[in-house]
Amino acid sequence: MLKMGVVGMGIGGSHGARIHKSDLGELAAICDKDGAKLKWRLETYAREIGCRPHGYEDFQEMLTREDLDGVVISTPSGTHHELAVTAARHGVHMLVDKPLDVTVENIDVIDQAVSQAGVLCGVNYQMRFRPGYCAVKKAMDAGEFGRLLMVDVRLKWFRDQAYYDRGGWRGTWAMDGGGSLMNQGAHPMDLLVWFAGRPTKVRGDFGALNHKIETEDWAAGIIEFESGVRSVVSTTTNVTLGEEVGKGRDRIWLEVHGTKGSAFLIDDEVVETNIEWLTRPPRPEFDSPVEDFMAAIRDKRPPAVTVEQGRWSVQLITAVYESARRNQTITL
Template identity: 30%
Template sequence: MMPFRFGLIGAGVAADLHVRGMKALPDVEVRGVMDIDRSRAKALAERYAIPEVFESTEDLLASPSVDAVTILTPHYLHLPATVAAAKAGKHVLAEKAFAHTVEAANAMIEVCREHGVILGGIFQNRFTPAAQACRQAVQAGDIGRVFLASVRVKLRRSAAYYERAVWRSRKAEAGGGVLMIQAIHTLDLLLWILGMPRRVLGRCATTTHPIEVEDLAVGLLEFGEGALAVMEATTAAIPEHPPELEIHGDRGTAALFDTQGFLSYWSSTLDHPASLPDRWRRNAENFREQEEPASPSQAAVEPHAENIRDFVAAVREGRPPLVDGIEARKSLLVIQALYASATTGGWVPVERG
């Protein structure tokens, strides 16, 4: 079988993790990279023996040695890159956030459908054994009827974090702050496990950083069966804590803890009571302030590799990937509704996705 060949549009913070994930797959090659900062693209190519550094996105898309592109640019550039790739007949895999607005996500989905190319998103935590075990337990009814869930993403980002990549601080470019950049991963897991909420109530504020976007968000999500989820997210916590997702049913609790690339699953039911493992407490104690995300561990590479593996298989089999454009858009629908609620002050219904 011929190897599946990727080209990278963007060589920033996320690029190393993507390249390592691709290189973990025996039937995948990274053929080239393009970045507006050519020195950054060249450095990435040298680190990972990537054959070509392209001068422009147009040059990369014109290359017959590239089957698909991975878009690793700031959020607001995902749409134009996707449009160009689809028109060139290249399949598209977009890093989170999938787009900076729901409207941009819709346009990405439509242009790929129009040109017959596969569109996928990156939500690698769905591919961890811990997240899959948690979802299976909840959906099988092991913890009974779900009535409450909580998402807590309490991180610390310094002023330098925003200064080094100014787009992160701008609403028009990032689409939002802590909800769009940090909390979106844990929110995606909640939606993947419980489905879409009926309506949301949100409050957002910029409390600490001199930025346009929110560094604090609180939300209440109401689901169809009467379950409620509470969401807290900030980049101003001192000290920061590992992101957490807890789901409570009338027979037990399931939880996911994320600590620097590791997802741990824990459950306690009437039939199998369990106390929180000591190692999770140690993880929380050892979680340190980061100006940038920690260097990806091998454990963090494996979920990316599985996300990419499924995308490649989807292209070869002519099917939607597990995280297709529709799935990748779901968290944006909820986040956009939370922003709307924060503006109006009332409940906002959520499009079903």
């Protein structure tokens, strides 16, 4: 059993529960600098899942006291590089929540630290483990789409103002690195780089249409990849539905087109395609990046999403913002 830790007890709380339920590792320790949140999480774990990890308010102290094999970093996005460097100095493998960080420069800091320490670093993009998206990727690799031409994405989600006001970091350039594209859109942008590879040219636009935030709640980009694939993407956190105003219904439309066929997906469900076996997606080997990460440590192999691919999606996203600011196409 691997000895695992998690830092950041927002969404990180659910990563800890996954570790506890898995037979690959035990949740040995958790950390949050907010003492009240840490206490609440420790009590909830004990009561709901019978899990009793050691609790720390200081990340450095957790790494010094516990002999961890791996840690999941789930703190605000712009802090990821600081915690990643600390984990690397302690020789601990890490799975970093999405996005890997909010700038390419910060990601280079992570890259250097993990390379020097010889530890694994994966990025927590769970959409890669959804059966529908896995099937699309397998079909691409098997040549079922022919030559890939276009992959288009529309992410239409809803987040209220209270969401952005909570925690004091969402919707800020420094810690969220953007808005609907960097935070929510990071997921489908990861699918894009998984499917189409390295982005090379980006044109973009963005704006804050209905939230009081520094960054954006609407963004759009036109992207060209080294592979020749073209993408049109848009993301927003403004979409509500009639009587459900304020509730929203989060949906992602993904459309994949090659010389031999197409697939139209709503979330990870294939709603139309001419590729027969896409309608019966195979089950992925792991349920989430957390299980994959533990298996990667055990098997001494790279995790599903590497630093290189984590960098590509952030490069693409920051280039959309940069293109809009400069009103010109950005070549990467």
